[in-house]
Amino acid sequence: MNHFALTATGLLVSAAFLAGPAPALADSGSTGADVSVATTLGSRELTVTLRRVTSVPGPLGVDVITHAGSGPGTLQLAVTPVGATTGGPPSGLVTSTAALALSGTPGPAGAVLTVDRTGPWELSVDDGLNVARIPFVVPGQASTPAEKSVYGGFVAAGVCLLAGIVVAVAARRTWLPALPGAALVAAVAVAVTGAVLSASTPAPPMPGQELDPTVANAADPYAEIWRAGGLSRPPATLLLGTTAVPRAAATPIGLSLCDAATGLPVDDLVVHDGALIHLMIVGPGGELWHLHPARTAPGTFTFTFTAPRNGHYAVAGEVERRGGGVQMLRSASGFDVTGPGTAAPAAAPLPATGGSRTIDGTAVQVAMLPAVAGTPVTLRAQVGDRADLQPWLGMLGHLIVVGPLGAGGAQTAPLWAHAHAMGAAAGMAMGASDAMVPVASAIGATLPDETVAAYGPTVGFTFAFPLPGRYQVWVQAERNYTIITVPIMVTVGT
């Protein structure tokens, strides 16, 4: 009998140590996390952050960060549940609203709404002229299967223990207490097995990320763990609503995304790099616009654009569909701008091998070794003279590459690329504080947002230009809530 007790002790203790380093694989998606969605609404570039929902019903904090050039005003916020339910009040109507006043000063402002159920939702952001509808998911607090077996096993063990004691002191037959005793051992075995396997239990596909979110799978993603794998979708196609735009007038331009296999609107975009869609527009003067059109309906987006000069504008969008990777969608048409009058010529791009200029009040320097096709090369830009850059879209810097440039300009350039400033490089030519924005790998940790102006001033990008020729390149970084876009010309040799 005592040997049995000692063996059980040894088993339990060793199991406890075996199960040691078990980070929460499943917790990241099931407790929710802050989600930031950059949205170009009218003339404002907004970063809309939906804070983690910790209880349902409960508050949903919404913070909006405005950037330089945003005028004062009021945003009307409203949330609508959009999921299909098996009971309860039907979805489809606004359940909570709030007004958010924007001062003329760039920076954060916040409002609190209420969410009363788990599942898919839509947040509408209305500036009086345009309405952006941002989809989001309110997850339930699901227990992992491992947790269920551990808690279930230990509770069963407790019940068996109690039953064993009662039977031992009350029963007339000697063998009877052995029954709850054996059940106790079985229950503890279940619990220990669950604990030991917890670290290697796969996470379920995440609703909203890999699966279309439903009320059911948002409440318990483990219910659809069998769907893991094979979640990729067909590519999408980007269609512009108009190809003729007047010059120097704020023009709403619609775009739609459709599924390459069915032609239906694509309404399964995942927030990636801090936006549902990143739209890049290259103007005839070598200008770059990096916008985040507002989702107005399933598969339908809109942005307001004021074209400075006549000519052809090339367009490409970056999106990520659920269960698939990021894709670059180039508009086959682009759009053409015509109108009376002329604009001042655009500033010439900086030579990548060394150049400096003041852009939006910030001194900018660039440096790069001669580039050779197919060989990675590092382009460094020093933006300002202090470590006061702000992470934009979760990154310290963005690099947009278009080229090699031929007669057709950006529209026919074989390559469009979008790289991010990554990693700290020791012994940098232009300053050692090339700090990387920390990556939130830990449970519960959150990334520093745009309000943290503590990075840079040097941002570095490494890119392998695949073909020789001339490339138009832009470096983007944020400082003083202003997105600084540095046009650079790169010549790649063979």
Add this chain to the structure above:
Amino acid sequence: MSPPNISPGRTGAAVVLLGAALSLVGTTWDIQWHVDVGPDTFFTLPHLLLYSGSAVSGIASLVIVIAATAATRAGRTVGPEAGGRPVRVFGTFSAPLGFLVSGVGSASFLIFGLVDLWWHSIYGFDAVLDSPPHIALFTSISITMVGAVVICGSARATRWGRTGLLISLPILMLYSPITTNAFNALRLPFDAASAGMVLFVVMLLVLGRATLARTGAATAFAAVLGAMQLALWWFAPWAARTYADAVGLPLRDDVGGRPPQVPASIPMFLLAGAVLIDLAVWLGARNHWSARWVPQVAGAVSGLLIAATFMLQELLISTRPAPVAGQFVVETLIGGAFGAFAGFLGWRFAGVLRGEQPPAAAPVLRIQEAY
């Protein structure tokens, strides 16, 4: 009483004690983990230590209860050395009290785990220490530890019994401030959690002194507790940080400077309080003072000293702001009152543990033996 035919108590006691120690270390570690690191899942090493502790104690208790009842049925007698006076349950067979208590405590812990899961599923894992399910879990662990004290105290005639008591009683004392966290919710004009802690430690010191009936026993218990407190003081932050490092979690920004939570909530000057108890009881025995009031006096002076020095300690390690003079006096006096009550309880519980008839029968004479 005839000598017992079986003696499963020693191994059983050792395993129950091991379980209690696992629970104590697990709780201390887990609390420090929440203070230093923060939100987590169920699957942390401290949680598993906690649960293993109760499972270990529970299985050992069940085994001994089954063995003892089987032995009784086979016509053999089971003495108190088998882990507590056999008590008649359901009027038929008898089982050793200590293992019954520790077994029920373990069962209760495991069952309350489900309530804790339910609570966390509503309020998340970054919850507070004094949530109702947590307090139920801590109380269950305390019950298991009480079982260990009963097992060892009943076997005080044996060497392992006395050694076991010297370990199990300080474990229970170390655990008392965790359970008295529940009193934080009471909005009283004094620190109810500290007063509860004074009540528990003084009661257990007096109980230990009277159970062993040896001069200097209270001091010995306090010395062992001090050693455990020192060990945990070092262990808790070390374990929390090392484990966080191992699983790659960052420490909270505000970590550093604060003393480890559980060891810091045990009085550092307990040894002095224990010496006072030993001194009072020794004087009582020498001068043949009545045991009707000596335990209360011993408890009161010890309680006064512990309450006063505990406030000093909190001030010293800055876990709470300096009390104003009036508050200091009030809390010290409350410590004395709680101490007196603790002395009364401890002495009489010891009487029960020593296998005497309830005090109502012949209180003083019986109690006098404990001198």
Add this chain to the structure above:
Amino acid sequence: MRRLAAPALVLAVIAAGWWLLWPSPGGVRLTIGSATHIVTVTLDSARVGDHDITVSVTDRAGAPETARSIQLVAVLPTMGYLSPVQTAPSVNSGRFVAAGVSLMAPGGWQLLVTVPGAAGPDRIPVPVTVTG
């Protein structure tokens, strides 16, 4: 009597386990709202195969939809599959039945229900998880 008690208990435990573990029939009844309609989709089971799908449509106030038919297509986005348009005639007030809709693979399907209306058709996606 006492002899029978133990076997009866064992049988009861087995029966309870059987009852608990037996897979549920898996019928689906999902309600979803748009700004103008409330749609309830009912399937007898959410298994792979051909299904008669009942769609109940009301306006937001609860009044049954008076259209003579509605349209329904089944989409499996992960496979890029789109079914032919199924016209579901009204069977009684506000209830429409689409017969023989083929859900031929397991996965997350979307039933796109299109309700005609004066202000243009209202297209409502109803997610249905189909198991193998």
